[in-house]
Amino acid sequence: MNNENYQPGLSIDCVIFGFHDNQLKILLIKTPYEDKWSLPDGFIPINEDIDTAAVTVLNERTGIEGIFLRQFATFGRVKRNDQHFGNAVLEHFKIPKEVGKWFTQRFVTIGYYALVDFLKAIPQKENSREIIEWIDHKEVPELILDHREILDKALNTLRIELNLMPIGYNLLPEKFTMPELQKLYETILDKKLDRRNFLRKINNIGILNKLDEKKSNVAHKAPNLYTFDKDKYEEVLKNGLNQGW
Amino acid sequence: MNNENYQPGLSIDCVIFGFHDNQLKILLIKTPYEDKWSLPDGFIPINEDIDTAAVTVLNERTGIEGIFLRQFATFGRVKRNDQHFGNAVLEHFKIPKEVGKWFTQRFVTIGYYALVDFLKAIPQKENSREIIEWIDHKEVPELILDHREILDKALNTLRIELNLMPIGYNLLPEKFTMPELQKLYETILDKKLDRRNFLRKINNIGILNKLDEKKSNVAHKAPNLYTFDKDKYEEVLKNGLNQGW
DNA sequence: TTTAATTGTGTTATTATGACGCAATGTAAT
DNA sequence: ATTACATTGCGTCATAATAACACAATTAAA
Structure with a gap:
């Protein structure tokens, strides 16, 4: 990743909903460096609309196109990503110090939620060691950062949209x-x-x-x-x- | 403004609604460098929550506290602030080239809308030459950038919230x-x-x-x-x- | 053959909504 | 003072939406 090519301090988090076995499912990724899970996320290429960047994350993670996608909120508490990319994490990813600085800066994240056909959306790994899975919304484990808050907000938005x-x-x-x-x-x-x-x-x-x-x-x-x-x-x-x- | 103290490429735009003479009013600011108006905006101090930064804009512009404030959307098309802070504008504000670079970068903006008591909220100028006024929502003049889109989205959100x-x-x-x-x-x-x-x-x-x-x-x-x-x-x-x- | 779970198709009572009538009030014109 | 007029306050009535519930038909499993 060339830092110059991405919007600094801004990320995208996607809450991808599916429905299977009469249960609401959410696509989550296991972090390799601690015992928590994460929403699929991405950064924003400096020459791409934020909506386009969100579509990219979805395509990459589900393998399907033309997804129902909606921005629902932006999260920007100062403390939200405090210490997330600590030295241990940077080391895990073998990220040089000067590049690491980009990761440890304060991040604001834009939340999108997506509705997909469970059977058509096949969870896509970015590398062979990655774990990405559909998880029942009643059994969501501990998430990194404020991802639990983001997930709850997405579900609440969906609840309101259901009425409209x-x-x-x-x-x-x-x-x-x-x-x-x-x-x-x-x-x-x-x-x-x-x-x-x-x-x-x-x-x-x-x-x-x-x-x-x-x-x-x-x-x-x-x-x-x-x-x-x-x-x-x-x-x-x-x-x-x-x-x- | 010390650039290091603000979140890069991120701003806040506020749609401040008031109600007077049986009409919906919006607080707008006349730009000094062209014949357009602007929503009250601000930047995000690196050590402040985005909500706090929005509250600051509102306090500064209305002179009152404890305002009803709600984030409604984030706008991030690549072209949205294209050429906004051109050389002419930088010159007008007497901003040095190297600092100007900060202004000409791509900006994503977070939209907040506020509901205020028209009679209690007194439009506050940042300097004596600035023009800030309540303008009837039916008579909003041409706005800079995508501020018209932001305003419309805010009004539409208000319309939905009215039902809820x-x-x-x-x-x-x-x-x-x-x-x-x-x-x-x-x-x-x-x-x-x-x-x-x-x-x-x-x-x-x-x-x-x-x-x-x-x-x-x-x-x-x-x-x-x-x-x-x-x-x-x-x-x-x-x-x-x-x-x- | 019986049982149990589930689906398909209703009814009824209550509440919410849309369209409208009319007398009372207070200002302004005559 | 009297009248005209716009506006408010308090209704009605027909219709639509909603909540609560009954019962027969279907199908797998006991």
């Missing part, structure tokens, strides 16, 4: 069942919803196509499959729902 | 009338609301105290005065309204 926008299109596979969609909502909101009221409400939004097809290989009664109506989805995404006033 | 939170407490004087509050909502949302339905809905939130007092010196029938019930306001602010799901 039709989420799900990006997190679910093309064909999905109503119980799956409901479970997604319940997981994000962290509360139980009435099955029948949920169906009515989601139908009233008018973005779903009910297929003439049922899910196979399931216990109990086979639920119907649905797809999103892309056109109507886009329209609602623009105008929003639950306007309030 | 009880806004008004910070923008209105202690005692206000129902038509004033309604006009505030109409201005932010840019649409007409039914007077009677508005009253019912705002009353159902339960954050207003109806005073035994009427506004004086008004044309036509004197409207009643209200205050916010601070405790209930704080409670609703925490839990939000219009939950949706």
Whole structure:
């Protein structure tokens, strides 16, 4: 890394959400130098928009393109990366002292969250020794720096957006069942919803196509499959729902 | 300004909202070197949290403390400050070439918006030749850089927050009338609301105290005065309204 | 064949919303 | 003083959205 080519003191952290086994998953990276995990991050090339830099991180880490990506907050407490890249870390990465200075400066980080199709997004290692995994959001281990705060804020933003926008299109596979969609909502909101009221409400939004097809290989009664109506989805995404006033 | 004491390539822009004469106002500064206006801005001391730096800008520019302040987005297109601090500008400020380099670097800016009591916030000049004024949001002149985009984004955020939170407490004087509050909502949302339905809905939130007092010196029938019930306001602010799901 | 879990499709009561009516109040014109 | 007019205060009514709940149909497993 040539320090001159990157915006100094600025980084990007991505909270990448997936949904699998009826659980919300987050893509995390194990740090090689301590027993903590980290959000996928990156720096900002001096000649790249910050949004573009975030897209780069996502492409690199998931292997897929055209991801739903949204900036949600910027974190800039002075103490947030205090001592993070200490001498031990610099040594671990065999970073020379003069270059190390770039890492130990104060960093402000811009938070993005992404919604991806779990089955299409394959965690990509940057090197063979790296560990990158989908982790259930209920089982997130200790994270470095303020990454826990960033994650919580991302989830909270998603919770609010859920009330304003039709989420799900990006997190679910093309064909999905109503119980799956409901479970997604319940997981994000962290509360139980009435099955029948949920169906009515989601139908009233008018973005779903009910297929003439049922899910196979399931216990109990086979639920119907649905797809999103892309056109109507886009329209609602623009105008929003639950306007309030 | 000693460049070493500030976070490089990062700035803060504040959209300061006030409400007066039934109109939404924005605090703007006339640039001395071209015929455009600017949002109040500032840099980030290397040893200060970004939120603190934003508070500083607000205190300096309005003369009041304890302001309602919220970060809403970060802007980082490469071209956003292209050529802004050109040689002409550096010359105008009599900035030496080597220091000027600091100003001509690429800048990412963090946007904050603030809600203030128009009558208490007195625009503060940094020097005697500076022009700083409240400008009606319908009459905002051409702004420098991407400040128009930042302003629009701030207003849009406010519009969304209006659906989630009880806004008004910070923008209105202690005692206000129902038509004033309604006009505030109409201005932010840019649409007409039914007077009677508005009253019912705002009353159902339960954050207003109806005073035994009427506004004086008004044309036509004197409207009643209200205050916010601070405790209930704080409670609703925490839990939000219009939950949706 | 029975059991248990789950899905599909309703009903009903309550609350929220949108559209509107009309009398009371206070200023300004006659 | 009387009248006209804009505005406020307090309603109604029809409709839509929401919460709570009932019951039959389906399917794997006991």
